[in-house]
Every structure is written in C-alpha cells, then in structure tokens.
Amino acid sequence: MKKTILILLAVLSQTAFVCFGQEADNSKPASTNVVGADYPRVDAQHRVLFRINAPKATSVVVSLGNTALTKGEDGFWTGRTEPQTPGFLCYTIKIDGVELNDPSSETFYDAGHIYSCIEVPEQGVDFYDIKDVPHGDVRSVWYKAKSTGEMRHAYIYTPPGYDQNVKQRYPVLYLLHGMNQDRRAWESQGRANFILDNLIAQGKAKPMILVMEDGGLAGINLAARRAQSPAGSANAAQRLGGMDPFWNAFAKIMIEDIIPMVDTRYRTLTDREHRAIAGLSLGGAQTYQISETNLDKFASIGVFSAAPFGFAGIEKAYNGLLTQPDAFAKQVKVFYIGQGSAEGPNAGRAIHEQLQKNGIKHVYYEAPGTAHVFQTWRKCLYGFAPLLFQDK
C-alpha cells in the first residue's frame, strides 16, 4: 500500500501544477471534464486554462478566442483564454492544423458534430445547478412511430413525485432543439431537467412533463433522406434548405406519433390548455410552424432565438390571429418570445415589436449579454416555464 502511493505521488509530481506568472490561481476543473481530469480549468474571471499533451506538435490552438498555447519542456502545451461569456461553450483544439476534441472533456452533439464543450459558471446564477432538491427522471424512450414505421427515440422528463402520485395527471411541455442538435440537447447542454427540478422545488413552476424528441434531420426517416441526398456528407443546413418534405414531415410526426405516444404512455392532461410547445432556433421556427396550424392542441407557445421562417407575414400568420388581440388572448394562454441581447433583431425582437404594435398579449425577454447559445435558452426556459399551466 505505501509503495503504491509513493509511486503514485512520483507520477503526479511530474504532471501536477502549472503556474501562470505570479498570479494566484483560483481556477477549478470544469464540471464538464471527464472524471478526474484537472484540465481544462475555469477561473473566476471566466478564463479557461488548458494543458494539452502533444510533444511532437509544432502548434496548438484552442478555438475559444483562437488562443495559441505555448509548449513546455515536458511536451505539454499550456495557455489561458481571454475572459469568456459564461455559459456552455463548445470548442475544438487545433494541433498542427488538425481540429480535434479535447480528450479531457466530455463531448456533446452540437452543430452537427460531437464536440468538446465546457461549462463556464456565471456568478450569481444557479437556477440550473444540481441541487439537493427532489429530482425528476429523464427517460430514454424508444417507440415505433406508426405514421412512418420507424423506431424513434425521445427523452422525457417526468417531474418529482410522478412515480408516487399514481393518480395524478400532468401537463406537458414539448421542447424542441435547434438545427444540428438532437433530442439530447435540452438535457445535456440545456440542463432543462435541473431548471425544472429547481423551479418546482421553489413552487415557481407547476410539476410538468417535458418531451424532448428529434425535430432535426435525425428525426426524419433516414432512408428517405439518403434517397434525396445519397452521399450523406452535406451538412444539415444544406440539406434542410428548402427541403419542404422533411420540414413538414416533422410537424406530421409530432401530431400523429409523438403526442399520441406521450398521451398513451404517460399520465398526461390531454386538453390543449395543458399542452405547451417551445423551441430554440430551428426548434423555435418549428414551434411557430406547428402551433400555427394546431392551436386546437397547444394553448401555450415559447419561441427562443428564432425567426418565423414558416410565417407568411404577421398579417397572415396564425390565420390572421396576430392582428386580433382579443381573439388571440382568448386562444393563446402564454406567448413567450425570447432571445439573447447579443443576437440580431430577427431572433425575436422584431417580432416582439410587431406584436406590441398590434396589441397582442405576449411576454418578451432578452437574456443580457448572450448570443445564439444555450445560456440564452436556459434563461428563456427559466422565464417561460413558470408562466405555464397556472390557470385554475
């Protein structure tokens, strides 16, 4: 036993600490690191510290701020980025021009790739932390979609108490991801489950079911996709562009497969007042598209960082309802538009201004200082969820 620990310490002493000048090092390993990995680290100034083993490399550059690392005599490359905007940041490391993931970081499916991403904590913001409160389960759910014949895969959050209160039925929020993300995004990157756990524990949100399915290309029958795009090597944006059949296919699957599956398999409240839909970016556009033609199924709508590219203009949208304040307020309980303040006006602000001009009841929110990133969408969900299902 003694010998083991001595050898261990000998190994560690060679690879232990990296000092950056004489500054006090208040950095901590990122929560997104592989267990046991001490790098990357994040300091209180939101700077990310890297330490990469690449003895043969001639250049190592981290994509966060395009930060070049410096080679040490031990073959490790070290460096520190400029302060980052806090939140969930995806990055790559370029070693001699080859882009790769950080072996010390957990990976996430985003932007159509498996990426290293890092959690940079925002001071004073803890609504998505893992706290000692009752936690709901996030379920990985497989089922057969009757309309297409394919096996589909959803992630479904059931709130704390769901398994105990077997007579209780719950409202449902359908939560759509963005382009080049998939059903995993709202849990892995968005921490939607922890946001709901915390809101429910504080009595700020009603216990509800979250349904996270797949509205991107991953969700559309692969065979049909390959037929149209055989080599499969174009990116999702190229494929989606103008591909109405795929775009409409998901709306059909949502209505014909996903909702019926959820209402059969889980104890849901099935009236429109207890069903909401929201999405980010592409998922926000899908939210406009799906809710517009299915107001009999959804009474609450959340759109985060999305342009309404299914819209035929605000006058014609929602069957003209966006020009009729009273009729709209009667039908739509919650209409929530959110975006990051660092995004352009077409991510929500422009629509908000039109709605305001038309006297349409809605809630508009801008996440301070963030762009088209999950920190914006976490805050949107945090603002949106408490508004839902509050009618007696």
Next chain:
Amino acid sequence: MKKTILILLAVLSQTAFVCFGQEADNSKPASTNVVGADYPRVDAQHRVLFRINAPKATSVVVSLGNTALTKGEDGFWTGRTEPQTPGFLCYTIKIDGVELNDPSSETFYDAGHIYSCIEVPEQGVDFYDIKDVPHGDVRSVWYKAKSTGEMRHAYIYTPPGYDQNVKQRYPVLYLLHGMNQDRRAWESQGRANFILDNLIAQGKAKPMILVMEDGGLAGINLAARRAQSPAGSANAAQRLGGMDPFWNAFAKIMIEDIIPMVDTRYRTLTDREHRAIAGLSLGGAQTYQISETNLDKFASIGVFSAAPFGFAGIEKAYNGLLTQPDAFAKQVKVFYIGQGSAEGPNAGRAIHEQLQKNGIKHVYYEAPGTAHVFQTWRKCLYGFAPLLFQDK
C-alpha cells in the same frame, strides 16, 4: 428550391464515393456514426472503411489493427482494416502522431476516456438490436446519498409495462460496469436495455428493473479523492491500486444508499430472492466483494470476466460456503460465471473449475471468440438474465 438542390449536388459530387479497386462495395455506415455520416463503414467481412479529411497531414493511422490510411489528391485519407471481431470496438485515429477521436463517430466513455467506438454487427446475432417490441425506459436519476452527502447519479431501466401496472412490484438486477467506465456503459456500450426488452418480449426473462450506478472512481466522493491525489492526473488503475478506502466505499454506498434509494423510489420486491447483482471486470470483482458479505440481500450473482481479487481464496470465500455444495445451493439461487473464450483462465474459467471440483452449483459460459470486450458481456447478460427470478 431548384437552385438549392443543384448547389447541394455540386457539393456532394465532390465528396461522394470512394472505390476500393474493383470490389463490390457491400459496406454500410456504422450505426454508431453521427447522424448523416457515411464513414466509417462496415462491410460484410467485418472490415471497417475509413475516410478522413486531413489535407495537411503526413500520416493517418487508425488504431483498429494499426491501419495506415492512404492520402488521396482531394486531401481525404482512405483505407480499410483487416476483418475485425464483431462487437463494439473503441478506437482512435492518429494524425501525425496525435491521437484523436473520429469526428464522424459518436463517442463513449470507456477506458477512462471519451472514445470513438464502432458497432460491427455479428451475423446471426440480433438479441441486442432495437426491435419493434415493447421497450422499457432507461431513466437518468439524481439523488442525494445520505451516507456521503453527495449528489449521485444512476441509470435505471424500468421494464415495459412498469408505468401501466401500477400495483405490480418488480425484482431488481444491480449491474456494475468495469474499471474506467461509468454508469453509462451498460446502456451505451452494452445495450442492456435492448437485451432485456427482447428477452422480456420473448417471455425468456421476467420483467425486472436494472440499476446501473457508478462503482468506479466517478462514484467515490471527488473531494476525498482529490485530497489523496491532488493533481488528478493519474489514471484510474493507478488510483485504485491498493486504495482500500475507495474500494470499500462503494460497497458501503451500494448497501446504504443505492439499494434504499431504489427500494424507496421504485416499485421493487425487496426480499433477497428478488434482488440480483452482476458486473463485468472490475464490476465482477465488486460483485464478488459485495455479495460475499451481503448474502442476506442478494440471492443471485453474475460475474463476467473477473478475477475475484477480493477473495481470500476459495476455501475462505463466502464464509466457507464455496466448499459446502448443499448450503451454497440453498442460499444462492443463481451463480453465473462468464468470460470470453479469448481471455485468459483467470477471467472466470479457473474459478469455474474450482467450483466444479467442489461440487458447487453454478452456470459457466464462454462467449465464443471474444476477449475482454462488451460483446462478451452482452452475451453473458443474455445468458444470465433469463435464469433470474424464475422461482414461483
């Protein structure tokens, strides 16, 4: 619309097909690929075809069979491995000596790292496929461990019908992963949920709950670990070696935290006859260790590819029970030892021979042709699960 598709085809035509001489290409994209990625591909001879974009590289080598790829004029490196043993294979790509993950492949936590892994189908073997049968849910579950005060994370499979049959209680199999894996392994790599779905659908296994928690370093209080190994850069094997406190900590957490949490939160049968424990490799050794001192809690035991390094020799193990055939058979309903035929005898065969000599009732299985890999453990679970909880 027309223009979009034309541009799309122009892009695709540059990156479409790679031919390997004049052979017919019967290969298909691996099921483990990122959605839409056409490479890596697997052919009927279990060879893996790669196509990697690295125009500036001078050498690209895939770790599967140490296969060097060949550079094409378009900057893509292509090549094909020798036939692989089918199953779930993890690999890296070395570009100019730098090891990295395949950007086209999903990643998995194995061997202490986030790795690219590829599913190579085994002809005639479909017991772990995603079929059109009722599927259980795999739940991501967070809870507070009372004995340590830390927040812990489990994956829990509830069988098909669990949510509908709200009066039914279910037996539980605790399923432990190997060293440098974590709670995700049995689902992601092992496909334990699909194995159970299929067995249950065929009436071959009783509906049961699977509990996949974290018996490796990830499960042991991180602060305590850091105190002992501050830089956190030693690998898990070095850390575990001789670290009795951590080794015993998990056994304590299993008994004091995990089982009580599961029995409180899910509808379990809580007698020993309806609780089983099994594990692979390190998890198999932990299965020996935990079951040996807790036969009041577990009546069925499965050990896959593990040496009993908690054993004080077979004579003293299990309080001498492994020398008393009648007493053993009375206490232990199922004792299942499995390994791959390509592993050494200490992975199970040696124990089996001793048990046989001692007249101890047990089941021994060797997975044909596989080594210390998940294909072995999938087959072990497939053999073990149907034996469980079959007493009236």
